[in-house]
Amino acid sequence: MTRKHFKVSSALKSIIGKDLITDDFVAIFELVKNSFDANAKRVDVVFERTLSDDGRIIILDNGKGMDLKDIEEKWLFVAYSAKKEGIEDYRDEIKTKRIHAGAKGIGRFSCDRLGKVLTIYSRRNTDEKISKLTVDWEAFEKSMQKKFENIPVEYELIDSCEHKLTKGTVLEIANVRSVWDAFKLRKLRQSLEKLINPSQSNVKTPFSIYLKAEEFTSYDSEAKKNGQDHEVINGKVSNFLFEKLDLKSTSIKVGIDKKGELITTELFDKGQFVYRMAEENPYKTENWALSNIRVHLFAMNQTSKSMFTKYMGVRPVQFGSVFVYKNGFRIHPIGEIGRGDVFGLDGRKQQGTSRFFGTRDLVGRVEIDGDNDEFREASSRDGGLERNEAFIYLQDFFIDHVLKRLERFAIGVVKYGNKV
Template sequence: MSKIVKRANFKSTTRTVNLLGRDNVLDYRSAILELVKNSYDAFSKRVDINIKGDTIVVENKSGDKITTTEDKKATELEVIDYGNGMSLEKILDVFFTLGTDDKTNIVSVKHSNTERVMNGSMGIGRLSLGRLGSESQIITSNGKTAHSFVINWDNFKSGKPLETVKIDIEELTLEEFVLEYKKRNLKNNEKKGTILISRQLNDEWFLSDKNLAGTNYSLLKLTLNKLKNPLKLTESDDFQIVLNYFDEQELIEPSISEVSTDALIEFSFSHESDLLIFDGYFDEINISQLPPDFVNSKFEKLKNHIQDDNGENRKRYYFSDSYKISEFIPDKVPENPIGGFDGMLYFTKKTGTTKYPFINNPVFKTNEFEIEPGILLYRDGFRIRPYGEIDTIGFDWIGIENERAKNPAGAARAGYIMQANQLSGYINITKEANGGFEDQANREGLKNSEEFTFLRKIILQIIKNFSFVRSEIFILYNDFLKEQTDVNNHSEAGKKLKKKIDRLIAKHQGSREELFSDIEFINLLTPQSLLELYSLSDVSIEEKDNLINESDMLRTMATQGIVMSTFAHQIKNDRNFFEGIPNTLITMGDYYSKEFSYDFRSFIEDYNLYDYASIVTDKNSSILGFIDSSVNNPTRDKKKKLI
């Protein structure tokens, strides 16, 4: 009978803090976003991000000549809010406790007639301070008491017990707390909030970076601009972000610019009704320029796109549809529902075409600024990085290019899919409706759960449907042109014409001079013959495409067959081993019965080797029989000689 000799518990070393903090957070942008979200969760109506520093002299060398210029380099980065702040009790029980769950099981919180959905859930967001700089100072007040303390993150490099690192907490008067805001030309009449100061910065910030692309400043501003989705933040719950870069202040305020796109699709999924609906427009298609003969010929296919339910002509090329999610995605639905979501995608083409008279030029040429590609993911109005972010692994998080690689067809071909860099937009989820989507520990995206994978499949299918609407009109128009010129019949004539040309080439043994001077060849060169050869070429290309698609399918089937056959042959080669298992079990039972002077046949069924040997015999019979039938190649019956 076993007995408990000791009760154990996990212990933590100082390294844990940095493992969860600065070593876990991807970059300064993620760290700042975490701290900004914490300010939002604290019901602050505004957050100030101050980056400030000292003047430095920069040497510029050009050949033998050295010149100097002045610049400014950051020494401090501050995140300042006007939220609820922290009492001493909360500092001890929440701030200095790793992995707190005070937000995990709470969807939203009400405070002073305002309700906000909590963004935090892991209980480690404050550790992002360690990513920004080696030293942090926290100044906080809940309106009644104020405190200040300094954390040196380098003290957490050793493997000493976590409790050995002591941090002194100082008490401040409310006047001293308010003075900290006044020093920064800020007002805090309610005398509550939090000031987070990072020093000994891990990243370089220069004033000269402000007008350059790709710098820490420009990337931070771009990230902050996309942090909030303006369509999901109400006016009554305003939350401002102010960036003060070396005393140059600007309000970071997301807005929907009047930007034209070539097409858009808006969609919404309701979990309660299991219904996905979407509609949209293709403004690259100019309805007024559709050839009348084309419209008459393909009216049944074009009707819903160019006319409304009352039969009135539309001004924009429209489409809409709705599906039960089980019809839209044939895959098994996750046990935990993904919940409702909505979104909007924009299509912006990079090049134009003159092949189709009804296609407008790309709209990006008329916009004042370039539309940045990327499909962003928002939860309760706040962006989740890195989804849709250019030059990151999260840009094509839906897997559009992987799908296109299977069939990189052009817009006028079946199976066409828009490119990832042609799509932009956003998808909205909520903490309440989409509880199955959990954050990764480093707050860089969501866990790759079954629910999140299913969401990606739905979005990819929406993009396929979006692409089909665009492709369909090109295919219809090409079919119309072929019907008008009777391409199929002309292609048959083209085959005969090609045979004549082949005969003449053989006659002159490939000599172009003799061929071109041959009267019979000259007489073949007519407008009619050119159309016949074109028709032959066009039909041949279509037949080739069909053969390629069929070949791809057969290749895939063959690959799967080879794998299965190899696996089955391996098992077949091990037939003696599998067939010998029952006898081995019986031999073992006999040996143990003799060794321990106990009849092992008397054990209950679950632990009886002899009963298990009988079960294995039955299983071997069915499994090996199936494998035999799978791997044995079919043979043709030998012909019998008639006597």
């Protein structure tokens, strides 16, 4: 018997790069998540000259940075994730209690989706020189015959770079593949506002995202002058606060504890507490239980819908409906209009229009925390969660223990005046 080995063609780069990440926003999210995972307190997403041919996208963080060893053993090691192995910064993790957003070891290839050439500058502290790595993604596209690992990427140590980098990582993406105009940047800002769950139990240290596009500063001043603050592109990205809807609508909070024993439900109407109850969690098998999950769901009436539009600058129907967050980060595209309706809300509504809520009537979030490994993000990063048994349990829980109870009150009691 002889042993044979797989060979890997350089064509793998596109399969896990620009072909896998089919959405520009998702590509940015992946890089922001990496900065978060690197314990950064701040990440700047900068767009330079993106209306012209020599535009650049720069992602700059003040996280832990990488030295040559990290670059060789982590960044340049395809489909390897130290986070998944559980050996990425054990000490830092205990200190900050951050649970990593990444685990597959492919997120960094989303740089390929955004632009043809990537330059990384990184360092772990000011005593060290800066590591500079240059990747020309097109070099991988020239011949399928070439082996992945034989395509060179350039590495050097330098004393300084154009970005003020004391500690952390800068990803400089040149030859940007698409046009980032005001409309797209505004949309990106709105998407980034939904990327992070504002009530993160996962994060003890703060994390902020800043969006910068100097080409659009006069556009921003114009928007501000017209009182349209939600049109502004530059500045800190603030998380969307669902709780602002509290006083205007009926809402329900349902949680399953960490051990998966109890389901606790609380219902509020226009800010007033209505009822609370606890019951045994039926979503259990012998060795697994739906656990460490919280849902906060709002029923949108005419008043809350118009308040929403005024505050957000978009109608709730364009904003999306029920988002899912795993350890603080949104799973895309769950919650988006159409393809993000993973709980089948609109199909259900069609069966009984006046008795059921559809995506247009709901805004809210599902938070999945802790290990909860059964809930796995699809590798395509735009495919939501894998449709496994855990996911089916979650769907069932959401419809039976959250949605139906909200409907019973908001439609049955508020609208038709029945008793609780």
